[in-house]
Amino acid sequence: MSWRPLWIELRRSIDAERNLGYTDGAVIGGFSRYAQTMLTSILQKLSEESGPFKARLALWERQMSNYRSLSKAERKKIVEELAEALKEVEIEKPELFQKKEANQQEAQAKASSVQKGPGTAIQFLKGVGPQRALKMKKMGIETIEDLFFHIPFRYIDRSQIVKISQIYGPGEVTVAGVIRAYQEWQPRRGLTVIRGRLDDGTGILSLLWFNRKQMMKQYPPGSAVMVSGKVEYAYGKAELTVQEIELQEEAGLHTGRLIPVYPATEGIHQRYLRKLFEQVFQNYRHILEDIVPREVRQQLDYLPLDKALQALHFPHSLEEAENGRSGLVFDEVFLLQCALHYLRQQKKDTSRGFVHGRGDEELRRFWSLLPFKLTGAQQRVIQEISSDMASPRPMNRLLQGDVGSGKTVVAASAVVKAVSSGYQAAFMAPTEVLAEQHAINWQKLLAPIGIAVAHLSGSSGRRKREEVLQGLLEGSISVVIGTHALIQKDVRFKKLALVIIDEQHRFGVKQRSALWEKGKGADLLVMTATPIPRTLAMTIYGDLDVSVLNERPPGRQSIKTYHLSSKTWPRIYNLIRREVKAGFQAYVLCPSIEESETMDLAAVEERYEILSRDIFPDLKVAIMHGRLKKDEKASVMEAFSQGKIDILVTTTVIEVGIDVPNATVMIIEDAERFGLAQLHQIRGRVGRNSHESYCILVADRLTEEGRLRMKAMEKSNDGFLLAEEDLKLRGPGEMLGTRQSGIPAFKVADLTRDGAIMETAQIASRSYLEKYPQLDNPESKALRKKIAHTFQGLDLL
Ligand code: ADP
């Protein structure tokens, strides 16, 4: 018998002694004597190669002899130290815990694997032929490194070895003993029942197999085995249906430990995967390259890569597996953060930005002419942006502010500063309607201080377009607002030094960087009203500086939100009528899948018909959707914002940014079709003055998740809170369309639960890059290589 099962026994007895409070009672005859005997046998069986460990174990063997005479505290100390020592051996010498392979082929493979790197194809592994390789490829496993990262999603506990005499009820157990005899029985054609008798010295247990005659040859009577399976009672007698069996000598892979359960597929079974992992850990562990530099590692508690993987694939406890997982999460996030930081740095010439040195006086005048006083948050954020702009380092700032928090005037302040300093500024909005609204708004905002604003849209007439293009090129136009029309090739600037992107997540990365390219070194401000949970922001933006508008303009009330069924339309109509009577306006929003030519207008047209003809013939009802002509849209919006329309029946064209403070009612039909972030955005169209506003979510057949969304909306007006909720409900990929960002998805990290580790990783990566901005020190070699390999061609902004 090898020493390995003894080791397992020893660990078990240590656990038991701990549980009994160090009474030396874990084993009949005394724990200390038992442990001593075990250690002696292990020492005898350990081979020479494990020399240093033998010395350490011998020390413990001696310590055990006077265990009985010690106080409880002293005993505790010894037991815990012994447990720790065993664990250390396991971690430091994992090869001891793997099956010995005298096999020559294997030895050769081992020798040749020295030259193999992480990218080596899995076909090199024993037992992986072309067919299996293909199946694994479908699971995303192509290289040995991929395989290492194929991590278990749960564990089955087979670590406790139960004595047969102590089996009292049905359930899963693992027992160790010797097979005494087999019986074979064929109750009917096609079914062979094999019954074996297992003897562990405390009793005899009946083992059961179905149609597995080969068992009898593989484990002939006399074999010492470890068996896991389900115990059931037949005629009052315990019977174990065997799920896993191993020779005791080899035990520890499928039985006798916490057994990992992997994502598997047809033809790639659990047993096969465990076997593979035994092999890769034995022969290929050295190909794992720890990308985290030593000086970062030393300051943190996370397990280094190979130990983390060992802990995940071969854990002794769930806690250990969890520690392994944390280690991988840290590595993964650290890598991404370093990559974002490093690559952006490479791309940008950080020394040559524009210095916006003037504008203080103009800004004071601008603010004094506003119909309101800036909030504290607005003043703070404007200050942050101003000092970025005044420095020669190009600004790279994200402005996050909940809907209605007043981002526009912040952006306008930046524009005033740029123009006063003699530069041009461009403002890009995601939809035509919004760009149009902004253009009108900004003209009003900036006219009093003598700054003209041009508007460039996809549907601008040719002559007007030429005029604007000419003005931008010559520099006679200082401020331009538009949609992606701004990024077309023929749009050229004389000295573009400030780029502002509104509702930035609506643009693809390519579009964003295209605009930025037009003004090399320009200061960049991206704004979003869809608050992004910290963890998610971190992965997408990493090194961006972030400003947060966390204060609403004064006098705003929270929007009363109710989820109602469509049976209650009459009550909803009453609410609309009441508010219109009081001089306010209402939106009725009907979902359309997409703003496209082919979109389904039925819903919005039908609702418009009902409202304008049957319910409110006396009120002014208008319809708005993406298929209206551009000037039709503009005139409807203009009429609505001037209060000439009472009720606007609309699609999601008004979702973002539209600002008509006199509207106090938002009805959202089929609200279940929208995600939380979008619902919050839409709701944000009301509640823009000091009167009470209402949002009614009309939804009938809700999924459980949908119900939670409606509840979250009713409960909270806080965009950040809702965003966290959204992240939990939908996951990061769905949430902001981050898939299109081109940033590879995390393999292990989970944005909804790993926030703390992610923050640690971000801080660590930032300070490391501050120290080694070029990553050109020898310690960063693995990191730099990995970045180049993983993030090749990533389009960053
Ligand atoms: P968002 O952050 O959603 O883009 P806006 O910039 O459109 O918000 O501002 C929302 C509304 O609040 C606008 O009508 C704007 O004029 C008004 N507003 C902005 N700042 C203030 C303030 N400090 N006090 C009062 N009203 C303000």
Ligand code: MG
């Ligand atoms: Mg806005």
